[in-house]
Amino acid sequence: MPDWRSDIRILSIPSCAIVPKIIRLTSFLGLQIPPVNSEDKKSVSQQSIISAKDVYRTFEIGSSRIEVLRGVSLEVQAGEKLFLCGASGAGKTSLLYTLAGLEKPNQGDVFVRGESLYQMSRARQSRCRNRHMGYVFQNYALLPELTARENVLLPSMIRGTNDHPRAEDLLSRVGLGDRLHHLPAELSGGEQQRVAIARSLINDPEILFADEPTGNLDSKTGASIMDLLLSLVDEQQKTLLVVTHDTALAQSGDRMLHLTDGKMNQ
Ligand SMILES: Nc1ncnc2c1ncn2[C@@H]1O[C@H](COP(=O)(O)OP(=O)(O)OP(=O)(O)O)[C@@H](O)[C@H]1O
Numbered sequence: 324m325p326d327w328r329s330d331i332r333i334l335s336i337p338s339c340a341i342v343p344k345i346i347r348l349t350s351f352l353g354l355q356i357p358p359v360n361s362e363d364k365k366s367v368s369q370q371s372i373i374s375a376k377d378v379y380r381t382f383e384i385g386s387s388r389i390e391v392l393r394g395v396s397l398e399v400q401a402g403e404k405l406f407l408c409g410a411s412g413a414g415k416t417s418l419l420y421t422l423a424g425l426e427k428p429n430q431g432d433v434f435v436r437g438e439s440l441y442q443m444s445r446a447r448q449s450r451c452r453n454r455h456m457g458y459v460f461q462n463y464a465l466l467p468e469l470t471a472r473e474n475v476l477l478p479s480m481i482r483g484t485n486d487h488p489r490a491e492d493l494l495s496r497v498g499l500g501d502r503l504h505h506l507p508a509e510l511s512g513g514e515q516q517r518v519a520i521a522r523s524l525i526n527d528p529e530i531l532f533a534d535e536p537t538g539n540l541d542s543k544t545g546a547s548i549m550d551l552l553l554s555l556v557d558e559q560q561k562t563l564l565v566v567t568h569d570t571a572l573a574q575s576g577d578r579m580l581h582l583t584d585g586k587m588n589q
């Protein structure tokens with residue numbers, strides 16, 4: 324993943340050089356972002372939980388222009404397990420980040436339960452991500468100075484709930500009940516990804532986004548991580564969007580979409 328995609332945004336904190344200090348402050352001084360608005364808690368309706376309408380994402384470097392997403396539209400229903408496949412460079416990560424509220428499209432829009440994600444105020448968008456969305460990435464994106472339990476707890480601290488029992492329960496559910504106080508460097512790759520999965524579920528989000536969650540793991544560990552993710556998603560009735568280039572793994576979802584050169588194959 325390119326380093327401009329600051330991992331820290333998955334925690335719904337502004338991305339800037341001071342972020343580690345903000346994290347320490349929010350963690351240890353108990354500062355919180357504003358609580359969730361009651362409008363955030365809309366009742367479940369028949370509409371798609373998340374949808375993209377004619378999304379374009381373009382990068383300009385010097386005089387060259389790269390059209391990464393070229394008019395992508397899709398709808399995801401609540402409870403669906405959707406796999407997004409495509410070759411390297413097809414625009415999968417760009418699309419996932421756009422759907423997840425992390426990268427504004429140049430054109431088009433993304434809707435969460437019918438509400439435009441990119442028309443929201445920044446604070447509301449952050450609350451929406453922190454409350455409704457969980458993230459799992461290929462490189463785990465754990466904070467190295469924090470223990471497994473602290474990493475899992477962090478989105479809950481940001482939300483202001485500090486749900487220690489849920490953090491410990493989730494770590495037990497992913498088989499790491501005896502690794503609560505280990506730092507990421509003291510965990511294997513598969514264990515770090517389990518911590519990231521537990522973290523993605525701490526705020527009980529409706530939607531989980533996973534970008535190549537097994538990409539750094541050997542095939543056996545990768546398959547067990549995918550099984551774990553799918554069983555947790557089933558058990559906790561989440562909506563799951565997974566990016567992968569592995570079409571075999573993608574068979575385990577409800578639906579598979581293919582992205583080719585920034586366009587969705589029909
Ligand atoms: N910030 C950027 N500036 C310029 N080009 C970019 C930027 N981010 C992505 N790209 C280009 O957009 C294209 C799609 O990138 P993206 O990361 O979405 O692909 P991907 O399908 O996830 O690939 P992979 O499977 O290798 O992760 C690539 O050609 C990439 O070089």
Ligand SMILES: [Mg+2]
Nearest residue numbers: 415416417534
């Ligand atoms: Mg990618």
